Amino acid sequence: MSTLLETYNRILFLDLRPWLLSGFSELKFKQDLQDLKKAFYQVQPLYEVSFPKALTNKRKYFLLLIDAEATEYLNYIHKQVSESINANAKKYHVHMALTRTLNEKLRETALAIRDQGYSPDQYDPKFGVLPTNTATADCAYILFYLKHQLVRLYLEIQDSYTEQLKEEPLTEDDIYLTYFNHTAPNPSHISEAVQIKVASRSNPRVITQSLKTFKALTGDYKNAPKGILTYDAIIKNPSRFASFEESLFQNGYIDEEYKFVDKHGMKSEMAAIYHQLIKKGYFNQRTFQPIKPIKDVDIRKFLDHRYQTNLDKQFRTYRQNPDALAEYIDSQYWLSSLPLG
Numbered sequence: 434m435s436t437l438l439e440t441y442n443r444i445l446f447l448d449l450r451p452w453l454l455s456g457f458s459e460l461k462f463k464q465d466l467q468d469l470k471k472a473f474y475q476v477q478p479l480y481e482v483s484f485p486k487a488l489t490n491k492r493k494y495f496l497l498l499i500d501a502e503a504t505e506y507l508n509y510i511h512k513q514v515s516e517s518i519n520a521n522a523k524k525y526h527v528h529m530a531l532t533r534t535l536n537e538k539l540r541e542t543a544l545a546i547r548d549q550g551y552s553p554d555q556y557d558p559k560f561g562v563l564p565t566n567t568a569t570a571d572c573a574y575i576l577f578y579l580k581h582q583l584v585r586l587y588l589e590i591q592d593s594y595t596e597q598l599k600e601e602p603l604t605e606d607d608i609y610l611t612y613f614n615h616t617a618p619n620p621s622h623i624s625e626a627v628q629i630k631v632a633s634r635s636n637p638r639v640i641t642q643s644l645k646t647f648k649a650l651t652g653d654y655k656n657a658p659k660g661i662l663t664y665d666a667i668i669k670n671p672s673r674f675a676s677f678e679e680s681l682f683q684n685g686y687i688d689e690e691y692k693f694v695d696k697h698g699m700k701s702e703m704a705a706i707y708h709q710l711i712k713k714g715y716f717n718q719r720t721f722q723p724i725k726p727i728k729d730v731d732i733r734k735f736l737d738h739r740y741q742t743n744l745d746k747q748f749r750t751y752r753q754n755p756d757a758l759a760e761y762i763d764s765q766y767w768l769s770s771l772p773l774g
Contacts, residue, residue: 440502441538444495444579445545451495451575452549455568462490469497472504473764476511478626479592480585484578485557489567495575499582510590514597527590527597535587539612542580546613551576581622584608588623647682647689649675654691654739661738662731666720669774674715677771681706686740693742704747705761706768707736715774 443449487493510530517523551573554560584605591602605617617623651671653664668674681687686694686703693703710716711732719726733748751758762769 437534438502438506438538440498445541451572459490462494466490466494471760472501474504474629475508479589480623481626482581482585483622483624489571491571492574496578499579503582503586507589514594524597524599527594528599530590531587535583539583542583543612546576553577585623647679649679651675657738662735667716667727667735669715669717673774691740693740700744701747704744704751705758707733707748708751708758709762709768713771713774
């Protein structure tokens with residue numbers, strides 16, 4: 434994650450300048466698109482960018498790059514403000530974001546658009562017949578999308594922290610006039626964001642769970658039937674696993690009696706949690722009496738027994754779809770940030 438919009442800097446000045454990538458094929462961009470990692474909001478956004486649909490893989494690739502950087506930057510700013518020790522520190526982070534980081538990138542983007550001679554009529558059909566030079570159209574589309582995303586970021590931070598502003602807030606027209614010498618487009622490219630499921634550090638899945646009493650047990654709380662490994666045989670670090678189970682309770686997946694909370698969609702989420710525990714190394718690799726390897730299915734059976742559920746189907750589904758698994762893990766901060774077992 435770049436706290437200073439490094440990806441935007443690369444698009445404007447370095448290796449990601451779109452006008453230098455005209456020799457790359459659509460197939461190349463399609464392949465690169467599959468390798469890009471998505472970013473997830475940790476705070477509900479206020480605004481989003483409305484823009485013509487990306488019709489080429491090059492446009493789709495840069496759109497995802499620009500969106501991911503915007504999301505990561507907002508997550509960073511919200512974290513810095515929320516963890517500030519006093520009001521002056523909060524004002525400092527907001528002020529620096531608006532007057533230093535975003536001010537700089539808005540001016541640099543305006544200069545790049547001017548120097549390259551880009552205009553909306555090169556990519557937007559509402560201005561008439563599009564030019565036949567698709568390379569120029571792609572580059573114009575990318576730079577103008579970056580332009581509107583930066584305006585949106587300015588409004589997002591400014592309107593999220595009105596009490597922390599050191600100067601008078603700017604309207605959308607003010608921002609476009611200040612940096613691009615024109616008023617806001619009509620209709621605007623900045624619209625109210627739809628409600629999304631955020632991956633927030635500060636918002637546990639089920640807040641009411643924290644009001645109940647949960648006692649983390651470092652051992653079996655009921656006898657294991659034949660075919661199920663015992664707690665002592667399978668758990669590598671009891672104190673670390675107990676800490677995880679406290680998080681499992683706080684996030685609403687188990688109740689105070691260790692029973693899985695079987696609400697809609699949560700079986701799939703719980704199965705993803707099983708996989709993350711395995712990846713983080715919370716379980717021993719083998720038993721010793723007798724000596725034999727511990728397989729993933731052994732772990733799934735142990736956890737199913739412990740939480741009084743059966744996630745065999747969901748567990749196997751995620752094993753066959755690692756991309757979906759990774760996407761879900763990345764969307765849950767408490768889960769993606771689990772320490773190693």
